[in-house]
Amino acid sequence: MSTERVKDFIETLVGNPEKKISLHKQFNSPFQFFSSDDIEMLHAMMYNTKCSGSGGSGWDTVDKGESKFSDRTQAKTCQDCKTKMIFYHEDVCSECGSTNLKYPKDSRWGISSESHLKYFDELAGYRVALLEPETYSSDCRKFRLRSWFIETKNEYLTTYMKYQFDSPKSNHVNFMPLQRDFYRSSPCLHLDAWISLDGNHEIVYYDVENKTPEVVPEKYAKFTTEEIMRKKNFGKNRGITSRN
Ligand SMILES: [Zn+2]
Numbered sequence: 001m002s003t004e005r006v007k008d009f010i011e012t013l014v015g016n017p018e019k020k021i022s023l024h025k026q027f028n029s030p031f032q033f034f035s036s037d038d039i040e041m042l043h044a045m046m047y048n049t050k051c052s053g054s055g056g057s058g059w060d061t062v063d064k065g066e067s068k069f070s071d072r073t074q075a076k077t078c079q080d081c082k083t084k085m086i087f088y089h090e091d092v093c094s095e096c097g098s099t100n101l102k103y104p105k106d107s108r109w110g111i112s113s114e115s116h117l118k119y120f121d122e123l124a125g126y127r128v129a130l131l132e133p134e135t136y137s138s139d140c141r142k143f144r145l146r147s148w149f150i151e152t153k154n155e156y157l158t159t160y161m162k163y164q165f166d167s168p169k170s171n172h173v174n175f176m177p178l179q180r181d182f183y184r185s186s187p188c189l190h191l192d193a194w195i196s197l198d199g200n201h202e203i204v205y206y207d208v209e210n211k212t213p214e215v216v217p218e219k220y221a222k223f224t225t226e227e228i229m230r231k232k233n234f235g236k237n238r239g240i241t242s243r244n
Pocket residue numbers: 078079080081082083093094095096097098
């Protein structure tokens with residue numbers, strides 16, 4: 001499958017969103033140029049399959065893959081009056097005029113530990129996509145879209161799912177991109193693209209056969225899986241804070 005096809009696909013999805021951005025800015029309504037459905041469709045194209053035809057039930061794609069999307073063009077918050085403004089809003093608070101605004105960088109992929117364990121033998125793996133702005137500022141018009149593949153039977157991921165499932169807390173795992181759980185789950189990069197809202201998109205890397213996981217940064221390489229799990233707060237030791 002060619003790089004050109006991915007580029008065309010992105011071009012079609014993104015289009016020319018400036019008019020939309022301006023409308024969303026006017027009403028402070030969240031704007032994302034990719035929806036989760038768009039990313040499922042992108043994955044369907046990348047992995048030569050189709051989507052399920054309806055949201056909310058069954059597999060994300062016919063080949064029993066699970067698509068996840070995390071978008072870092074999140075709303076920012078005024079640190080002085082707590083007003084929330086969409087990513088593209090000017091970097092001045094609309095209510096109090098403060099320039100002390102905070103862009104969060106904490107969007108995650110939600111994974112159900114129950115589904116992971118229940119469909120362990122069927123699930124064709126996780127396709128996890130992350131969209132990040134080049135700069136955290138309202139005039140940013142260039143974004144990096146990456147997508148990785150994580151095997152269902154990855155040992156670290158499965159251990160994490162078991163711990164979460166057995167915990168008194170919810171079965172839901174909030175999986176943080178680019179941190180310890182991510183790197184320890186052996187994600188293999190399948191797509192790396194730069195998206196420019198002026199239409200100049202660039203596919204930097206595209207290989208859905210890549211089986212070489214991302215190198216684990218040194219700070220995340222310490223400790224065994226069990227040691228990491230024991231340190232996590234799964235609701236058993238309420239007084240202990242766990243940070244990934
Ligand atoms: Zn304010």
